[in-house]
Amino acid sequence: MKNYKNILAIVFLAISIVAFNACSKDQVIVPASSTGNTNSGGGGTSSGNTGSTGQEVGQNGEITLYKVNGDNIEKIKDYKVTGVDLEYQKDVAKHNQIWDLVKKVVPKNQRDKMGQFVIYSGQKAGSAGFVAEIKSDLSSWIMGIAIDSAFDGGFNAGGELVYTIIHEFGHILTLEKSQVDSSITQENCTNYFPGEGCAQENSYINELHNKYWKDIWSEYKAAQADQNAQQSFYDKYKDRYVTQYASTNPGEDIAEVFATFVTRKEKPSGNTIAEKKILLMYNRSELIEFRDHIRKNLKLRGKGNSVAFKLPEPGKWKQANTFGNPFKTKCRRH
Numbered sequence: 001m002k003n004y005k006n007i008l009a010i011v012f013l014a015i016s017i018v019a020f021n022a023c024s025k026d027q028v029i030v031p032a033s034s035t036g037n038t039n040s041g042g043g044g045t046s047s048g049n050t051g052s053t054g055q056e057v058g059q060n061g062e063i064t065l066y067k068v069n070g071d072n073i074e075k076i077k078d079y080k081v082t083g084v085d086l087e088y089q090k091d092v093a094k095h096n097q098i099w100d101l102v103k104k105v106v107p108k109n110q111r112d113k114m115g116q117f118v119i120y121s122g123q124k125a126g127s128a129g130f131v132a133e134i135k136s137d138l139s140s141w142i143m144g145i146a147i148d149s150a151f152d153g154g155f156n157a158g159g160e161l162v163y164t165i166i167h168e169f170g171h172i173l174t175l176e177k178s179q180v181d182s183s184i185t186q187e188n189c190t191n192y193f194p195g196e197g198c199a200q201e202n203s204y205i206n207e208l209h210n211k212y213w214k215d216i217w218s219e220y221k222a223a224q225a226d227q228n229a230q231q232s233f234y235d236k237y238k239d240r241y242v243t244q245y246a247s248t249n250p251g252e253d254i255a256e257v258f259a260t261f262v263t264r265k266e267k268p269s270g271n272t273i274a275e276k277k278i279l280l281m282y283n284r285s286e287l288i289e290f291r292d293h294i295r296k297n298l299k300l301r302g303k304g305n306s307v308a309f310k311l312p313e314p315g316k317w318k319q320a321n322t323f324g325n326p327f328k329t330k331c332r333r334h
């Protein structure tokens with residue numbers, strides 16, 4: 001009986017590991033066959049999962065998958081969907097409207113890092129946006145935007161969609177190839193290890209971790225036990241985080257710091273650690289350039305739009321006062 005229990009425990013552990021893995025790659029929807037990549041097929045749709053039409057059924061609410069080609073997106077495939085998602089699938093104008101906003105946020109030289117773009121159902125996936133690597137060397141990424149969230153209350157209502165795009169691209173910016181070396185394992189990594197690989201010495205996330213996470217790392221780890229512990233940790237170290245969500249883990253922290261850096265009009269004075277984190281970004285000229293690009297571009301009026309694209313007030317986005325999954329470095333969930 002005891003043996004039996006042990007076996008059960010091992011099986012449970014194995015399942016948990018798989019679940020965490022799937023979680024860190026959750027919402028990865030790119031089948032290996034369409035990209036030839038080796039890394040992110042896990043958790044994605046299986047090629048066997050096709051209906052009688054031969055169309056693939058997405059595992060995470062996928063609606064339409066695109067390839068990014070410079071300024072344009074080219075359809076790779078429509079997933080098999082029904083009901084309201086089918087309406088969203090047919091409404092290609094809405095897909096393009098979202099893509100146009102992504103282009104305003106992400107300049108061409110940064111957009112090279114995005115190989116694919118996917119429109120999906122936020123209601124099914126439980127998130128407003130996500131990114132995931134589609135090449136194991138972290139040189140190419142997919143960005144997903146939930147079409148129902150994007151049009152919730154009107155296109156980009158309250159600046160939520162813009163914020164989502166900035167936050168999500170913040171993940172790509174801080175986890176891509178030049179920042180994180182995916183060929184180095186955790187055992188061999190002497191810098192911060194976000195999960196995708198080993199952070200480069202001079203990377204944004206390694207600097208953030210070294211300066212503002214290392215000293216409280218054991219407390220942070222202990223606080224992952226449950227939500228109450230997470231809450232106490234956040235209450236204790238509130239002045240370190242630009243939002244509650246940022247205290248989820250260093251990956252979410254840096255995406256939130258980047259989004260706050262972009263959306264906050266004034267340069268902070270650096271009175272709190274949260275502000276000092278924003279100032280780290282002001283120390284990097286390429287990030288100031290990126291910020292200026294986004295702010296200038298969003299002030300331009302889109303064709304037929306009577307108002308410029310709105311930015312949300314810093315810290316006011318819908319998930320600001322929640323915790324994310326501490327085991328995921330780069331997704332957002334409701």
Ligand SMILES: [Zn+2]
Pocket residue numbers: 167168171252255329330331332
């Ligand atoms: Zn995130």
